[in-house]
Amino acid sequence: MNARQWGRDLGMGVRFAFTGGREGWIRVLLTAVGVGLGVALLLVTTAIPSALAVRHDRDEARLDYTYGPKRPKAANTLLISDSDTTYHGDDVRGRLVEPEGPKAPLAPGLSKYPAPGEMVVSPALKKLLDSGDGRLLRERLPYRIAGTIGESGLVGSQELAYYAGAKNLSPRIDGYRTARISEFGHLDGTTSSNSMDPVLILLVLVVFAVLLTPVAVFIAAAVRFGGERRDRRLAALRLVGSDTRMTRRIAAGEALAGSLVGLVFGTVFFLLGRQLAGSVEIVGVSVFPSYLNPAPALAALVAVAVPAAAVLVTLFALRGVVIEPLGVVRTAKPRRRRLWWRLLLPAGGLALLAPMIGQGRGHGDFNPYLVIGGVLLLLIGVTTLLPWIVEAVVAQLGRGGIAWQLAVRRLQLSSGTAARMVNGIAVAVAGAIAMQMLFAGIQGEYTKNTGRDTTRAQMQVSLPQGVDFLPTAAKFSATKGVRKATALGSIDLGDRDWRRGPNTTIPMTVGTCDALREEARMTSCHDGDVFVAKGGDNDADVAKLARSGRTLHINTTNGIGPGKDAPWTVPGHLQQATAITSPIGMRTSGVLLTPAAVPERVNRLLTGVVYLSVDKSVPDAQEHIRNTAARIDPLADAVLWSATERSKQFDSIRTGTFAGAICVLALIGASLLVSQLEQLRERRKLLSSLVAFGTRRRTLSLSVLWQTAIPIALGLLLATAVGLTLGAVLLKMVGVSLGVDWSSVLSMTAAGAAVVLTVTALSLPPLIRMMRPEGLRTE
Template sequence: MSHGALNKHDKPGKQVKPGKPGEHSSPAGPSSPGSPGRQGALAVWLRDLRLGVRFAFGGGRQGWTRTLLTGLGVGLGVALLLVTSAIPSALAARDARGAARQTHTSPTAEQPGPDTLLITDVNQTYRSYGVDGRLVQPEGPDAPLPPGVKRFPGPGELVVSPALDRLMKTGEGELLRDRLDGKIVATIGQAGLVGPGDLYFYAGSDRLAQLQKEAPNYIQRVTAFESTWKAEGLDPVLTLLVVLTFVALLMPVAVFIGAAVRFGGDRRDRRLAALRLVGADARMVRRIAAGEAAAGSLIGLALGTGFFLAARQLAPAMDLYQRSVFPSDLNPAPWLAALIALAVPAAAVAVTLFALRGVVIEPLGVVRATTPGKRRIWWRLLLPLAGLGLLAPMIGKGNDSGQFNQWQVSGGVVLLLVGITVLLPWVLERVVGRIGGAGPVSWQLAARRLQLTSGSSARLVNGIAVAVAGAIALQMLFASTADSYTRETGHDPSRASISVMQRTRGGGEAVAQALAGTKGITQVVAESSTNAGRSKGMSYTDTAISVTTGTCTALKEYAELPSCKDGDAFVITGGGTPGGMTGDTARPGEKLFAGNIFKENEGDGAKPVAWTVPAGAHTVQARKGPMGETLTGLLVTPAAAPKGMGGYQSSRVYVKLDPKVPDAMELARNAVFKADPLSVPMTIQATEVNDRFASIRTGLFVGSALVLMLIGASLLVSQLEQLRERRQLLSALVAFGTKRSTLSLSVLWQTALPIGLGLALATVVGLALGTVLMQMAGAAIRIDWTSILSMVGIGGGVAVLVTLLSLPPLLRLMRPDGLRTE
């Protein structure tokens, strides 16, 4: 045996009892660390910790390199922890600024005054961007300015956000610049933007006073920008998704921090053995090791804080799914920052002491190079079983059975994911222990290395395995609950691409004419509807008769017409919403009143119009329209429609686009906005996803991207640290004639086998966790193998990429001059 620490009666892996205090001579002289009876235990701890810190910073190039690598690994994790802890404050700041510029609950005035402002929403969609905006018309010198705006834009002028200004000045924003055809006179300040990537504008107008008479429900007269609106709380399943997203994204970070503090463990243990040779006892060397770990973690805290501050300054450049934050928004809560500052060094010390529990550090060596005892499985199964035990009582609750206990959910998920980190070393040990001596030299070298250091190899991929398991479980939960948050709209995109709703009472003739002459539009169908009744002065609670006016082409969208020409009228049967109000109808030749028939609107001045249903009206069967609705009442062509209703009718225009024309959608939207800025063009889609569900899913994608970056960076640092530890061994093999290609392949095998086993274990745990979570949410169990395989592929791809990046330094290390030592 090369180590003199054991004799034939000693068993590997068992700690040799230290000698009595003071038995060994110590460099510290009479007051040696082995005599704690002469000083307080706290003083002994502090002294040994300080000595460990000195070794970390004063151990020459090797010590500095190890400390910096540890600090770098810990720093990357700390930076992501700080970013995560700052997310709640960033979201709160975004919500506060977004609410401050809304006027839905602002104080209003009935009449114009010196402090009144007319304002209305004119939100736009441009390609994949949401471009929100308001039309404004101040009615007095003291009209309230929107947040972040120093002066009102006049008619034909725009005040835009910096991001919108940049977009409109690029080639990509050419069509948007044509739509918002105004002179940009100022930009909106931070107080009026939810984020640096916010696309927002205020357009001046002098027509809002006139339009308010036609669209009183859409144009407000406000005296201040004050919002008392509060968002509804998340339902239990969405809350569960948020909690699981945070837990699944933070667990790999914790695993990487735990692995980073163990960088250079073999060199540290040999150094501690030298201390034993000069008189330090076993307890002292563990305290010194704790001091080294604490020093590395403190360096990591400093680097992590620096990384976080740098990332915070770069935050405005990161615009994912139109979600961005200002640097000042990323402010971690003080208690969370303090918790991170205390927890990271404490965890580093705890992990180091735990790692040394089965290591015998003796004066002449470290009993780690001998064959270790086999790992036991029973206690490793307790963690995932305990996690399942915490989650099992909540199975079947779903949205209808109250809130989930967030702490219980978090604890159960953490235990299951931590179970991967304790099961993987056992699985890897069992698999590599059965590998024989067959195969190429590179495979044999990799197998022998894994047999000697299976624990280190498992630590290398634990983070990836935990991240993949969490991602699989979340993907399964998102897929199974997506149907609950995806609504079938009933729209038929094959019959129309855009539906343009008019907010004003007037007809949509101007919009229809503008669209008819626009490139890329193959069909424009306009219709208008009004209310009719058998008497004047009806109440809103009375059932009115719907009268829909349009060309024969438009009317065919709502009923099966045997024939049609201008002057025809039709009575609809079979219309209305099943189980709901179907509306009244009329008979051919019946006398009605149309237009302003409700007594609540008598003060508007418009009179109801007497009208007789054409005697030749045909009875027709209703059919679903492009928006999925089935009408009731009457269908009439323009020649048979009532006249002079004074604008008491609503209009809608359906537009069909030519898929062969590029940007046909944007050309249509431009035409609508120029014809009537208050019109609302809506894209006709068969399904619609809940906004909150989509936001949480977007947050998962953003967080996953950050965690993947951390995984790659930390894995690369860990790989480089392991190669540095084996520099002399690699140089010796090259000096004895081993091919560099053989050594490179052996390193690839040493990475590929643990990663493959880790991803397999992650898949099993992820499927189990996902199944339990789906049952908790009350959703049907659904396994999307394509998504699961993609998650596994991404994890494996990151590992392969890191291995390839580590090949250049590996080739530099495989030189005979690496055998030189000091």
């Protein structure tokens, strides 16, 4: 058989698809919609690397941190301060800017800097500030909006960001929150590292395999829409002399036509989704439409692979169908499916993954080809095992009500069709269970204990150096939602001039008696007292330096270099105290001073921190606290405490996985709905006949529900088994003890069932319309 004959037969099938009247057009349309949804998601997937690269480049281009030596003021320098904040759980990127000359570097996305008292904002922030939801944030940003930030200065369409004009930032330079820069991007002392450890790389590989496999399964199912009616039409070709192979190639041509139209639909869906992407945010991630540009090579691969898959799937599906001139031998009892070859796929997947069991992160990267191949074989094994399981189970089902019997008999006659409908959801659930197990198993390695005592304080406000911290306690205490405010100031003491480099250092802490009791236990305390706290981590250094009459030197480096020498003499009449664990989880020995014992020149050098006990029952308590902090100083940093914190890379992968899972679930629901409607359309005359003979519509509706419920129940059971197996293997690969998060397993299974039930409910109105005697009319 030459290529010319193949092309002629496939072309004939394409013509039949488009010239077959209403029936042919409906089948092409259904196939195109199903394939188009899958193609759209594939195109989105191929665009993800580009979108991530653009986001990364945009973020790199606006970097404004420097840890190098202090720069002198010049015509090309800019003073910039980090004034980030958080509002209702969303990060707000803020910068205070003060150009020092006409050649000051311009931040990406800006045409000019705002004047003092003005700000330029991102479109999303402007929308929020103009709405009622942004009332409290508007109080925190007392600047007049003078413009918006361009796309080149933002990493996403929904990013909240602003640049505000400021004055006199020079004294605040500390090399951390405030700096003098001459350019944006990679600055002195900054480095960019994209390296990930092997376990996180494995996580990324598994995520892509798990999210894309259901898409491929749905595309394969979509090209078989209307298969039964198509096969009966093909019998007419045998009457005019077509042999079996030619007939199958013509059928593949019909599927090819639907897939080609599906490519067009998919492109349209992708372009529509691309525009929609600019107005939505998924799990905290947003993009601009221009970010979503599929890689040409990957897009070309999709354009070739989808039609080729349509042809191959159709030929494979027709291998057991005998098309004769007088009909299709499919209505007879089908041959029982064999199990042995269906077990080869999952067994092969386990065989590919087995060599990497116990590898962990200590033996280099995991082999990406073995990982992807093994995961794909295990997940595709679900699609091969499910038809056999459905057939074996429904063959044993019997007695029941009329609706049950109608459903069971239909499943016994077409168990393969029923299995195809739920294959995608089963694969998605299996992959989700495995991913949940892997995330749950390794998150402990990427989660560390902060040591903070969240029973004593729930928020912390760090004040810039030189801000008088003592009055802030009263201001925060008067803030709505604050139960208690504890303000402390601190600085380091050295045994010699810091310009020469200290040999030994100890901390000095200043606060009221009540505040100092958060750091140490004292028998008595009055304003003017000075204490030496021992029993902490650095008792030896405190014993050496904290002696009455000894001259110590205050740290005036301010984070960027040595300042003037600031000697301080340890006063007499030192009282003893015992260090206790502070709210931040540290037990530190040092010198403790009450306010009256602190000279004014020392007070100006202290860095303040306020620990806050928050009444969580008060609405927006955190936002009120942040507003108070902003009124005290725009650079005050209010942080919500947590007992643990996770790796940013791990969180980014987890966030991306959830965003992808949402897209896949949306595809599952849409594709299942199309598949369900196609099945109902093929049974329209049968349903109308049953109604004409007196069958109640409620009975038929219930039978359709059973026809969906039985396969999905079997599919979810199989998915749970395969998901647990794959999850266990992945955990062994990374060297983590086996454990099952049953709540996650049940939630994933419930999500899959909910999608199917929703689709079934949406298909009931069309079902009721089809259950009319008029459906028996034919031409």
